[in-house]
Structure formats: structure tokens, C-alpha cells
Amino acid sequence: MNNLVILPILIPLLMGVILIFFKDSKSVQRTVSVISVGLMIAVSAYLTYIVYTEGIQTTELGDWPAPFGIVLVADLLSSSLVALSSLLSLVCLFFAYQTFSAERERNFFHPFFLFLMVGVNGSFLTGDLFNLFVFFEVMLISSFILISMGSKQYQLRESLKYVIINTVSSMFFVAAIAYIYGVTGTLNMADLAVKIGELEQTGVISVIAVLFLFVFGTKSAIFPLYYWLPHSYFAPPAAIAALFGGLLTKVGVYTIMRTYTLIFPHDQTVFQILLIFGGLTMFIGVLGAVSQFDFKRILAVHIVSQVGYMIMGIGIFTPLAIAGTFYFLAHNIIVKSALFLFAGVAEKITGTSHLKQMSGLLKTHPYVGWLFLITALSLAGIPPLSGFFGKFALIIAGFDAGNYFVIAVSLATGVLTLFSMMKIFMTSFWGEVKMPDPQAKDKKVGSLLIPILPLVALTILLGVAAEPFMQFSLELAEQLMDPSEYINSVLNKE
């Protein structure tokens, strides 16, 4: 029992509720949000340290014993993801302060930003399937509000699609939970792992596993279910798009990782399906990105392609592959948000996000250009940046497991990723100065770059000092591949 596990959920919840009372005071809203996000980072970093040194931590809410009550579990995967997402939220918050109009900040932006973090952290930490659904809903409802804030026509149209697709997939989520409860009689994930291991009828479990794949696949935008993503993430302003692109789909990937390593690891066909869809997702996603000519749209479609790598990693399902998946996931959270923020900076300077209308940013704003280049190369997987090591581990693992075809697809995808990133760099940063706004040259954006700097530093650090981080990922993967420690610490079986 350790109350530390609840704190990353409780802090933003409490602070968000307090902020409802200070709707009109900008300074109070800003200070309280920054303090609470800062506290969140400190607590989650400490939690990760505790989990690393002392093993998995659990909290039984309301003091109800494990298979009956709701339990929160922090293992290496969830605690490190909570730490990363808290860091990311601080970055996006600072970026939002400098780009948002005062009116937007008055309209309950801060409470819902914090509630979004409640949902994200809760989804990472919970150890109960129905509670996972609840935190998903908290996250989605906050994201509905953040995505539709501002009420431009395009934004409202796309957020309506986003709302409908997510509501439908939530309905299937409840149905899948009902099925699994009907078959096993429990919803605690650790207890489910034990019960499904003992179960005879594997056919039903396969159906349920595929149903869960549909639900989480919609949230994380894998191949046939990704169509909502590019438009929805194009609509909101850069700070919110960065947060969504960095976190929301990754929560879907996390849930696939968690359920498939813990609850459904026995089912080989499902992993085959994951491999196929992983390959299709990354290839079709990157083709979409190649065909686009808009800064934010290219990045949004790239999310799909990157999710494909992670799905492929889970599909290969060896310790090295899972370690690579986590490494890639962490790298992607950092880099993808940084790129979205760069898109925001470019849009702030030039007033457009269309590539053909801007060029020569490198001459007017050299720092923006070079920092963007580092991040873009990292996304494409050029050594010694962080993207390389995640992909490297995935590819080695794929060769060991003999999945040559998917590996070939992922290598081709890497080349196309590099191509589309270079397209952004060559058209909008390189070349003659050409911008729709004549005053664009003199715009100072130094203060906008400060929040992005930690992200760029982190992607370099993850690349240059890959050894300790990879070691951490391997330990994390071992913990995931052998769920007995998780099960024992949740069900208190020493």
C-alpha cells in the first residue's frame, strides 16, 4: 500500500477543481497550473525512482482488497510514462501561454488541461479494466472540449467527427468489458491474467482480444481506423495539437502494450494480426505524409506511421522488441510534440502552415531552422539521435524473430519519413525568403523556443547516452514479459 501512486492523478484533479472558482483571473490560473504540473513532475519522477529501486507499487482505493476493489498499479512502464507525460504537459503549458489569446485562457482552458492530465495519468496507472474505461472517458471528454475551443467552423466540423468516432469506440469498449466479465467474472487486470491463463475456451478469449484491439486501435489510430486523426489534430492550435499528438494516441498504444503482455499473451493469432496491421499502419501512414503539403498535416499523418512501429514491436513480442517499443514510444512522445510546437512557431512567424507559401525561414530565424532539423532527423531515425536506437532495437528483434517482411516495410517507411521531413525543411526553411506576411522577418520568437529546448535536449540525450536508457527499457521489458511480479504485487501473494 502506497499513497504515492494516487498523487499523479489527485494533484491535477484537485488543482483543476480549484481553478473552476478562479475562472476570470489569468495570473491565478497560470500560477496554479504551473505549480500543479511541476508537482506532478516531481511526484512522478520520485515514483519512478521508488519503483525502480523497490519494485512495483500499488494502492487499493478505499482499502478494498485487490480483486474486488479498484487498484492502482505503478510499474516501470506506467510510472515512467506518467513522468514523461507530466514533463510534456509543462512544456505545452508554457507554449500555450505565449500563443493563446486571453479569451481562450478564460474559457476553462486550465481546468480542462489538468483534467486531461488526470485522464492520461489515470489510464497509465490503473490496474482495473473498468477504471481504465472511466479514465479514458475523463481524458476524452477533456480532449473534446480542448479540441473544439475557439469554435472556428473547420474546427467544429472536425471535432464533431472526433467526438462521434470516440463515442462509438467507447461503446465497443464497454461491450468488450462486459464480455470479458461474463467469461471470467473479474475486471482486475492481474486477476484476469491469472483467470485467463487457467481458462479452457480460447476461442472466446481471441474474440475478446480482437474486440479490445478494435477499441484501442481506434484510440491509437492503427491502419483501418486512423482516418479521423489527421484532420482532428490539424484543427486545434499548436500547443494543444502537440499535447494530443504526443500523448493521446500513445495512451492507446500503452493500453495495447499492457493488455497484450498481461491479459492476452497466450494468443498467437492476435500477435500475427498486430504484425500485419503494424506494417500496414506505418506504410500507409507515411504515404499519406508524403502526399501532404501542409506543415501540421504532415506531422499529424506521421503520428499514424509512428504508431505502426510500436504496434509492430508489440506484435514481434520478444523482450528486445518490447524494450524497443518503449524506447520508441518515449522518443516519439518527445519528438512529435516538439515538431508540433515547431509548426506552431512557423505558423506564428509566417501566418500560414502551408509549405508552398513559406520559404527561407532559415535565413530570417536560423535557430528555429537548425533546432527543427535536429528534431526532424531524430524522427526519421538518424544516429546518434534518439529515434535511431528505438528503431534499431525493433529491427534487431524482428530479425531474431524472423519477421523479415515487416522489417523491410519498416526500413522503407524510415526512408520515406526522412523524405517527408526533408521536404518540410527544404521548402519552408531552405531557399529564398518568401512569406505571406511582410513583417514576418522581424518577428522575435526566441521566447517561443524556450519551452521546446528541453524536448530537443532530451532527444539528443536519449540518443547520445542511449546505453543507460536502453538498460532501463530492457529491465522494463523483462517486467512486462514476465507478469508474475505484477500479479503477485497486486494480489498480495508473496
Next chain:
Amino acid sequence: MKNTPVQLHVITRIVAFIILAFSVFLFFAGHNNPGGGFIGGLMTAAALVLLYLSFDLKTIKRVIPFNYSKIIGAGLLIAILTGIVGMLFGFPFLTQFDEYYHIPLLGETHAASALPFDLGIYLVVVGFTLLVILTVAEDDS
């Protein structure tokens, strides 16, 4: 100026208080019997909606000068604080405590810390229902 629905006004003045009393009953009946914060809150909201129906928005705004989004905030705050109180004594979040007391006139009474939590839910439900209904109502003209 349309004709004033006199019967509706007279009946509303009586019925609204009956519904409010019933909602208090439902709120306290919770935990051991059917009832609780959610349905109690819905009934209170029903009584207030009845008031809004038979009188007009402006009049009722003068009678009930609350900001409903703040009521939601207050409810959430009460519910969360109830959970945190247990944490201060070293129990997990949301642990609830209960005790039986003998109170004159009322007899054996079951006092549970779930009651403040329910009060929070009650406020959230009242605030949320009215906020939604009034937002929709103010939108159409």
C-alpha cells in the same frame, strides 16, 4: 405579454417544495436503501426545472442567484476532500469510515463518511443538470 398560467403558478409553488423535500429524503436514504447523492440531486434539479418552467429565467435568477459552474466545482471539491481526509490518517484514498450513534428522537443513526462524498455528488448533479438545461434554453433565441 401573454396570459399568465395561474394554475401552473399555484401548483408549482406547492409541488416544488414537495419535490425538494422528497429529494432530501432520497439523499439521506442512500447508502443503505435506494437513493443517494445522484438521484437526490436529480430530484432537486427537477424541482428547480419546474420553477424555471412555470416562471421565467429572469425571475428565478433573482431567487436563485448561484453560478451553476461554481456549484459543480464546489461539489467536486467536497468529494475529493472527503477522499483526501482518509489519506491524512494513512489510509488509502477514498477510504470510508462509519459508526453507529444513538441520537435522541432519531434513534439509532448510521453516520458514514460516505455522506459528505454523496453531498459532493449531489451538488455536481444539480449544477450539471441545470447548467445543461439553461445553456440549451438560452441558446435558442
Next chain:
Amino acid sequence: MLTTVALIVLILMALSILVCTVRAILGPSMSDRLVALDTIGINLIGFTAILLLVQDTVAYTEVVLVLGILAFIGSVAIAKFIEGGVVLDRDRH
């Protein structure tokens, strides 16, 4: 004996709710729908009360009251809509 009667009544009430639903969906005018919905509410109240008799319990008494209140408010709202076109007035004076 009582149980048999109660069961027959339950079936009849269920049929009556069905008929009212048809009227509420088809109902050429708004007033027809209002009356149909009101009747459904009243029928549900009776239905619940007879269930109390059949199952020999008092657990659903609150349900009867809640249904009565909701049916009343619903009728008032629809009646106001038919009469004036708006459900909630902004300022009547």
C-alpha cells in the same frame, strides 16, 4: 389468486404502454403525443406499484414517486411548448 390477477394486469398494462408508444411515434399532432407520453408515465407508475404487490416488497416505492414527478414535469414542459413554442421563457414581464 392475487398473483394471477396481478400478472394479467401487468400484461394488459404492458400492452397499453405498447399502444401508447405507437401513438407517441405516429401521433399526427403534438397534443396526441403529449397525451400518449403522459399515459405511458401513468402506466409505468401503476406497473411498478403492481410489481411491489407481486414481489411483496417496498423497495420500489421511491421509483413510483420519481416516475410521478418526472412524468408531471415532462407533461408541463410539452404543454408549454405546444402553447407558446418555447419551453423556458427568458422574461415574461
